[in-house]
Amino acid sequence: MLTLTQSISEKIKKAFRDAGYDESFGQVTISNRPDLCEFQCNGALMAAKQYHKAPIAIANEVAAKIEDGYFASIEVAAPGFINLKIADQSLLSYAKGMFEDEKFGFEPQGAGRKVIIDYGGANVAKPLHVGHLRPAIIGESIKRILSFDGYDAIGDVHLGDWGLQIGLIITELKRRQPDLPYYDDSFTGDYPKEAPFTIADLEEIYPYASKYSKTDDAYREEAKHATKLLQDGHRGYRAIWQHILDVSIEDLKKNYDNLNVHFELWKKESDANAYIPEIIEDLKAKGLAKIDEGALVVDVKEETDTKEMPPCILQKSDGAFLYASTDVATIYERKKLFDPAWIIYVVDKRQGLHFDQVFRTCKKGGLITDSTKLTFLGNGTMNGEGGKPFKTRDGDVLRLEFLIKSIVDKVAERMADSDIPADEKKKICDMVGLAAIKYGDLSNQATKDYIFDIDRFTAFEGNTGPYILYTLVRIKSLLQKLGVDESFDCGEALGSQKGVSESEKKLWLALSGFPDAVRKAADEIAPHKICTFIYEAADAFNSFYHDNRIISQEDAQIKNRWIALLKLVLGVVEKCVDMLGIKVPDRM
Numbered sequence: 138m139l140t141l142t143q144s145i146s147e148k149i150k151k152a153f154r155d156a157g158y159d160e161s162f163g164q165v166t167i168s169n170r171p172d173l174c175e176f177q178c179n180g181a182l183m184a185a186k187q188y189h190k191a192p193i194a195i196a197n198e199v200a201a202k203i204e205d206g207y208f209a210s211i212e213v214a215a216p217g218f219i220n221l222k223i224a225d226q227s228l229l230s231y232a233k234g235m236f237e238d239e240k241f242g243f244e245p246q247g248a249g250r251k252v253i254i255d256y257g258g259a260n261v262a263k264p265l266h267v268g269h270l271r272p273a274i275i276g277e278s279i280k281r282i283l284s285f286d287g288y289d290a291i292g293d294v295h296l297g298d299w300g301l302q303i304g305l306i307i308t309e310l311k312r313r314q315p316d317l318p319y320y321d322d323s324f325t326g327d328y329p330k331e332a333p334f335t336i337a338d339l340e341e342i343y344p345y346a347s348k349y350s351k352t353d354d355a356y357r358e359e360a361k362h363a364t365k366l367l368q369d370g371h372r373g374y375r376a377i378w379q380h381i382l383d384v385s386i387e388d389l390k391k392n393y394d395n396l397n398v399h400f401e402l403w404k405k406e407s408d409a410n411a412y413i414p415e416i417i418e419d420l421k422a423k424g425l426a427k428i429d430e431g432a433l434v435v436d437v438k439e440e441t442d443t444k445e446m447p448p449c450i451l452q453k454s455d456g457a458f459l460y461a462s463t464d465v466a467t468i469y470e471r472k473k474l475f476d477p478a479w480i481i482y483v484v485d486k487r488q489g490l491h492f493d494q495v496f497r498t499c500k501k502g503g504l505i506t507d508s509t510k511l512t513f514l515g516n517g518t519m520n521g522e523g524g525k526p527f528k529t530r531d532g533d534v535l536r537l538e539f540l541i542k543s544i545v546d547k548v549a550e551r552m553a554d555s556d557i558p559a560d561e562k563k564k565i566c567d568m569v570g571l572a573a574i575k576y577g578d579l580s581n582q583a584t585k586d587y588i589f590d591i592d593r594f595t596a597f598e599g600n601t602g603p604y605i606l607y608t609l610v611r612i613k614s615l616l617q618k619l620g621v622d623e624s625f626d627c628g629e630a631l632g633s634q635k636g637v638s639e640s641e642k643k644l645w646l647a648l649s650g651f652p653d654a655v656r657k658a659a660d661e662i663a664p665h666k667i668c669t670f671i672y673e674a675a676d677a678f679n680s681f682y683h684d685n686r687i688i689s690q691e692d693a694q695i696k697n698r699w700i701a702l703l704k705l706v707l708g709v710v711e712k713c714v715d716m717l718g719i720k721v722p723d724r725m
């Protein structure tokens with residue numbers, strides 16, 4: 138099914154053709170002067186150059202050829218705009234098509250293509266902190282949008298499980314419990330099934346060891362050495378590492394679940410490790426990987442570079458592999474296991490150079506071909522008041538749980554007067570709090586920094602998550618009061634265009650923009666485009682609701698059409714909200 142702007146464009150293109158001009162000038166867009174018209178075509182201005190004619194003359198000729206009846210008004214405005222208003226009947230018939238379509242008129246384009254979205258980036262043994270929030274929220278939303286677009290969309294958490302943090306824990310644990318069998322090289326039996334620590338222990342051990350290693354060089358060297366032994370396969374250290382994974386992953390799953398963020402794959406950096414030696418051999422054989430000051434590097438500079446582009450380091454002089462080696466190997470592994478058409482990374486934008494180096498290494502080395510597109514979507518920073526990074530009072534990074542709690546508490550404060558029973562209210566506050574965070578985040582362009590403003594994000598009015606949920610809850614309750622059930626025939630209700638008011642028409646128009654909005658969001662991997670659509674729809678609904686007494690409407694034809702309208706707002710906006718990873722409560 139065509140989008141509304143597409144089907145209007147078809148009509149204007151035909152008029153250009155019939156008037157003797159190239160039809161490509163007939164492209165129509167949503168008007169940027171809603172006070173004058175709903176849609177506009179600026180093609181005559183462009184055609185003027187090609188046909189050496191006054192644009193207004195072309196516009197007039199074209200306007201005269203436009204099919205009668207479909208539009209409520211067709212006006213030509215100087216210097217050559219064609220301004221259009223659609224007839225109520227045409228708009229309602231488009232809406233009918235939306236109802237009949239499973240995706241409300243959206244044409245998916247990703248079928249048969251696999252996309253992997255790498256957006257977790259959590260590290261085992263370390264709690265999620267505020268820096269993990271944006272990739273999780275944005276990545277989950279992109280996955281949902283692309284999946285709606287027909288892609289086989291796979292989210293991968295890509296856990297950091299292979300770095301110095303594990304060596305630090307091994308070292309610190311040894312200092313505290315030197316008698317554990319993992320440290321006894323002569324031990325050949327089975328190691329205990331139970332981990333010698335809980336998640337709470339780990340959360341204390343890691344920060345302690347990390348801080349301490351900065352004051353004690355020998356300790357830090359020991360941790361590095363332990364990391365190397367682990368990577369080389371030390372039996373006892375591998376066993377500790379496995380305990381860390383088990384304990385940590387269980388906890389991370391719980392935390393991501395609470396965020397309504399779900400991964401299809403729980404792959405780890407270490408999973409790619411096995412491929413590194415063969416990749417290195419291959420890159421050496423191709424003459425791409427070379428020794429430079431003892432390290433093995435790939436030169437990834439290109440002639441057109443305007444910024445500095447250091448080589449990609451694959452192996453340090455002591456033989457250790459690095460973050461880049463792992464990411465190169467992960468791309469290789471993904472190609473091998475999934476052969477995806479597209480890999481998208483949602484990672485802090487400060488890692489942009491790293492991904493430039495990694496992507497170039499993979500392309501130069503032929504580890505990936507043109508059939509796999511690589512995209513780095515670097516997210517901006519979420520800052521606290523005054524635009525400063527979020528920190529605890531001691532200057533540490535803020536744990537995600539605390540941030541979430543602060544916003545849920547604020548929502549609870551705002552809902553203090555409601556008479557909903559305490560249990561249910563708590564669940565609602567959790568949902569609304571999360572919506573406040575997610576919507577506050579996603580309504581900003583992913584690449585931009587923004588300020589996390591608790592007061593603004595939790596407000597029940599304005600462009601906020603709670604406002605959107607409140608609107609949806611209001612519609613649900615209206616439909617309930619109206620006694621509408623599944624058997625209600627929306628198509629039939631749209632048969633009459635009796636008494637369509639201005640606010641009603643605006644709402645139908647807003648909703649008809651759904652397929653275009655989702656198309657843009659998917660093509661530009663930009664969830665904020667969905668937010669813009671949601672806000673416009675919610676706003677149009679609230680004006681309509683303010684202007685019309687729905688429940689007491691006596692004319693059955695009008696009332697039924699309004700019911701259909703409510704159902705379309707609910708269906709479309711709920712779908713959008715779902716693409717943002719936001720859940721809607723039944724009441725609030």
Ligand code: ARG
Binds near residue numbers: 255259484
């Ligand atoms: N674990 C990393 C970090 O904390 C982020 C991982 C992002 N994904 C990737 N493929 N490198 O910075």
